[in-house]
Amino acid sequence: MAYPEKFRYSKEHEWVKQEDGKARMGITNYAQDELGDVVYVELPAMGAKVKASDSFITVESVKAASDVFAPVSGKVVEVNRELESHPELVNQSPHERGWMAVLEMANPDELDKLMTAEEYEEYVGEL
């Protein structure tokens, strides 16, 4: 699965898609493959304020519970309710239908600290 060029990527395997001052985020194809079948996603509360690198979502897979970290700072303005009944979307469509939250970014410059698709691909290639 290709990593979308327009996304930015964190070392903890989150992706971010910029949408007019907001950041839609989820976990990467690499991450979902490592986790195995996802059975539950504990979504953050609407309006929650998070700082970059805060753990703010928990993904439960058949193997373990894993933290998902905020790739940028901001306020949670949307969460993917579809994951409540269909957590498997994280495995099936990690970069699209398996998105987890939308953050209203506090500091859009933080995006520059994240990796490009090319850099991320190289990064996971070395793992």
Place this chain on the structure above:
Amino acid sequence: MVDFGGWEMPLYYTSIVEEHRTVRQGVGVFDVSHMGEIEVRGKEALAFVQYLVPNDVAKLELDQALYTTMCDPQGFVLDDLLIYRLPDLERQGEKYLLVVNAGTTEQDFAWVQSQARSLSGVEIQNLSSRYAQVAIQGPASQGALQRHVEVDLSRIQYFHSMETELYKEEILISRTGYTGEDGFEVYGPPMTIVQLWKDLIKSDVAPIGLGARDSLRFEPGYPLYGHELDQQTTPIEAGLSWTVKAKPGNYNGKETLLHQKKNGGEKSLIGLRMTDPGVARQGYPIYLNGAEAGIVTSGMKSITLDQFLALGFIKKGFPKEVGRRIEIDIRGQRKAAELVKLPFYRGSVRSP
């Protein structure tokens, strides 16, 4: 790949969910060569094995197997195991094959040897490296295995075994398993079992990894050593009262176990279902009316039932009736759950 009791084993081949469903609906094959095999033979073999375990081995016919725990003198579980009673053709007598968990094989063997020290007429051998083992499990298991063996598998009853030949080597086939489904376990020399594995895969039997082995044993509520069973737990507490017998003669843990069989232990194994979503995993505390009342031993989202379920212990003195509402501390958050009946699920397994 993961390390399991010193063995490098695949967690899954395709996906845990897919493999789980394959076994519930059709058939799959597990490489369980990591299991340990300890043979006990000699004229005192039966008396000795009777002393080792609380279940009644004297009730076994030749070519029959039973499930039991092996306890220390206090009644705590050293391991759970299958015991096969088999003909000993060399001695025109009988022998017992103890099939134990991989991670406990060495200490079990040392324990069994130490218990036999004062006895003559018992020979004990650790045959683990001589045996490989595959488990063919699922409602379609008989047909799938029948394509590769000559003996009529329909003649093997639940928890019975048959010795036969495969590729000119001796193998042991039993109608046993750890999935809640009908199925067989086949023991034999490593090269023979490797060949059987390859032939099964070639005939479209799906290989199943450790992940689904755990999720499949969980739904029928089978205990897993290190989770529901350990050296702080008695078989009575783990819901295995049916494996503890008031048989004649002394055995390790007899006094405690028979007392607990009547009066209950210090804790009881229970099933629970999350009413708030979330996975209750091993070690998470169970609360009842605000008081810590127990602990989770295994938990997952049941693949067959599509519910968040868990096994755990409730301490003596706390109510534990089905329907009782409890809370689980999931990483600092109290989540609602309720006690439910075990087993969570019954598969195609034939009752004894």
